[in-house]
Amino acid sequence: MREEKRLFLSPRALTHMSLASLALILVLALSIAIWRSASADYIFTTIPISVGPLGVAVNERTQLFYVANADSGNVSVVDANAYTTLMTINVQGTPTSIAVNATTNKIYVANQSDFVSVLDAETNSFVKNIDFEILGGDGPIGIGINEVTNRIYVSNKWSDDVFVIDGETDEVIDIMGAGTGPRFVGVNPITNMIYVPNIESRDMSIFDGATNQLVATVPVGREARGVAVNPVTNQIFVTAGKDDKVVVFDGTDNSEITTIFVDEGADPRDIAVNPLTNSIFVSNAIGATMTVINGATMEIIQTIEDLERPRGIAVNLLHNQVYVTSKENNLVYVIQADSRLPERNYLPLVTAVQ
16 A cells, blocks of 8 residues: 655754755655744844955855955855854955855855855865866856755856856866856756846846756846745746846746836845745845845735845845845844744655655
């Protein structure tokens, strides 16, 4: 007799898994039951950082997060439990975006000085620079990682392409042509699709990670820049700064689902998703705010104010917190999200049928 086995994993347990394992489980996810509390998001604390912080990324396994500091040429290593900077790693140049591979325990830093720095997250030390200039790459600015395939994708804003790096050798293995002025990079580790908004051509390039081929180009709007992927719902969220909007796409057919408008003149820049709570967070540089969107209803549920020129943004799944960098104030805002996961609330997942 065939018996269906059900497995329940808490959000805390999920953070200790490699993304490769998590991706395989998410493929089998049938439903997500998330309870939202009545409390609002709020600024929990601020953390002083080096000069000119931009990109930020979280290592869920070690509970450290990393900040690329464009004006000081280094990366800050921050303890997510103690909210203190442990050290800085010198990378030189102009580091802008940063991504963590928790499976290999490596950190990759896109540097507009035409290289990508590789850091060892075990020792928090510099490993090597990957030279882009020698291969024609000009202005590395966005970066995304597929931990399942161990591929790193870096957009070059001036050469209009995306470099593909093999995480095993940390060498460039392919170059994908994008639109005009590619910016940030979003990756769906389950479908192996890569999403790159193009600020000048006002669209988004979509690549198949299995073939490194462009499969579609979809219109977004003026100053298409930030992108975030929810691998559970297979939805892609893209900011268009000059249009003050977030465009939502369906990853199954690359069609537009809806458009969500933030405050007029807010200039949405970066964007992040919490797939456990299905919440989307948008940093608005000119509006000095962070917009919170409910991914189930596609409605704005809150606007966090008094953020000085917010830029980079990342989510800590374990703490259900959002990190937002302020380049002008040289700090990181730590925002406590309101979508608390109750102690007994789990993701119901179906495993193999025996």
